Amino acid sequence: MSSLAQRFGIECPLVQAPMAGATTPELVAAVSQAGGLGSLGAGYAEPQAILDQAARIRALTDRPFALNLFVLPDDFVPDMAAVARARECLDALMEREGLAVRTSLPARWAPRFSEQFAALCEARPAVASFAFDLLTPVQVQELQRRDIYVVGTATTAAEARAWADRGADAVCVQGAEAGGHRGGFLHADEAPLIGLFALIPQAVAAAAACGREVPVIAAGGIMDGAGMLAAEVLGAAASQLGTAFLACPESSAAEAWKRDLLAAEDRRVATIRSFSGRAARGLRNRYVEAMEGMVDRLPAYPVLNALTAPLRRAAAAAGRADLVSEWCGQAAARVRPQPAAELVARLMHEYRLARRTLAH
Ligand SMILES: Cc1cc2nc3c(=O)[nH]c(=O)nc-3n(C[C@H](O)[C@H](O)[C@H](O)COP(=O)(O)O)c2cc1C
Known part of the structure; x- marks a missing residue:
């Protein structure tokens, strides 16, 4: 030991x-x-x-x-112009994808x-x-x-x-x-x-x-x-x-996320910034591809994370795993559900x- x-x-x-x-x-x-x-x-x-x-x-x-x-830090003072730009872009994406949810300003980031x-x-x-x-x-x-x-x-x-x-x-x-x-x-x-x-x-x-x-x-x-x-x-x-x-079964990852892990091709597991404003590894999906051109203009973590959280929850509830952050490592397909x-x-x-x- x-x-x-x-x-x-x-x-x-x-x-x-x-x-x-x-x-x-x-x-x-x-x-x-x-x-x-x-x-x-x-x-x-x-x-x-x-x-x-x-x-x-x-x-x-x-x-x-x-x-x-x-x-x-305890407090964040984001650039509100960048926040407004991100909201516009995210709301437009939700509209294109047929989801009724829209961004809102959280009480705290x-x-x-x-x-x-x-x-x-x-x-x-x-x-x-x-x-x-x-x-x-x-x-x-x-x-x-x-x-x-x-x-x-x-x-x-x-x-x-x-x-x-x-x-x-x-x-x-x-x-x-x-x-x-x-x-x-x-x-x-x-x-x-x-x-x-x-x-x-x-x-x-x-x-x-x-x-x-x-x-x-x-x-x-x-x-x-x-x-x-x-x-x-x-x-x-x-x-x-x-x-x-x-x-x-004890993990609270959504069922679709668990299922997608098993089919995750290594080349589709990427470093992604567009969900949270901070680099994170997960599955490339429709959301990631749609946001590709915007990445450098989005606010940093945790501001973007707070803006996208309700969208991700609504997308998951609507069965739209292709718009949700599904974090995983490069060897995800080797996961053994038990x-x-x-x-x-x-x-x-x-x-x-x-x-x-x-x-x-
Ligand atoms: C879904 C998910 C959420 C994570 N959240 C955290 C976290 O809250 N704090 C942390 O220190 N690391 C977090 N990590 C990173 C892990 O600590 C660890 O570095 C990573 O899982 C190791 O790679 P692997 O997923 O390939 O095993 C997270 C990883 C995943 C997959």
Whole structure:
């Protein structure tokens, strides 16, 4: 068992990725109960919902779990001319597609991070992971004082070093293959797409340069136990799998999304900015193609995300999966729909088998 697995109190170096909009307390609890580390993506959740969902996980399991947030400023002052342009374009698209829904200005563009952070501290999960930016040194200390293990997301070696220097206990490196939003923060275009094989060894070296042992968790395109072992051979202490868990019955991904994963051709899985204003990996569909010419003129995250959220909900309700964000990693078609506990057992079995095979 790796030292990280020991520290997490898990049996196998397997982390189920936080996936805001898809992870549920039921999924997280099932994974943790089965011996992995379940993570709840709480980036879109208001503080009370974070507390409620953490309580629900605790009602289902007494095993350790992780909560995950997006590190963002508390307030946003968008360019309202860009907002108006985006609304016009989105409303015209909905009209062309025969959907009655139209954009509106939300009361707030996103939950306030400082309030989410306070709720997370109160919920006191064993592990807290973060994407989109660094925490402040004070915030890192605040978590560690509560005995919460801090994991920061990095998409480059420089970001891994930045999190290590900031005092993170571990760094989750997100390879280009990964589904969902790019978690990086240092590089202007948000999307340096370093493949996981190139990233792990460089991130391990960069994190170690801070003078402490900072384990690296590998994320991106890992769908089975052999992939987990490959990441470990390259220097990772654990693997974080997202897409692999999306089609579990406990995931709240829509049925159409789950079905589309199975048919996802690797070449159709792209980095997309037009749903949320931030680069994220998912399936290219009719919406993505329709918005292609507009991408550079759209507002940034979370403004565009808030504008498109009601449209995506209405499109999903109307059975128009071709207008909905279906995030997934490059290996989506290898997803194996089954209850989360069974998937964890299968991954662990494959991982151990691969270890034995490699040893011979
Ligand atoms: C639907 C979806 C939502 C995601 N949401 C989050 C999130 O809320 N926070 C986060 O740190 N990472 C998020 N990720 C990224 C994962 O942490 C991880 O990097 C990714 O799932 C790994 O690649 P894979 O999907 O190929 O396994 C998300 C990924 C997916 C597929």
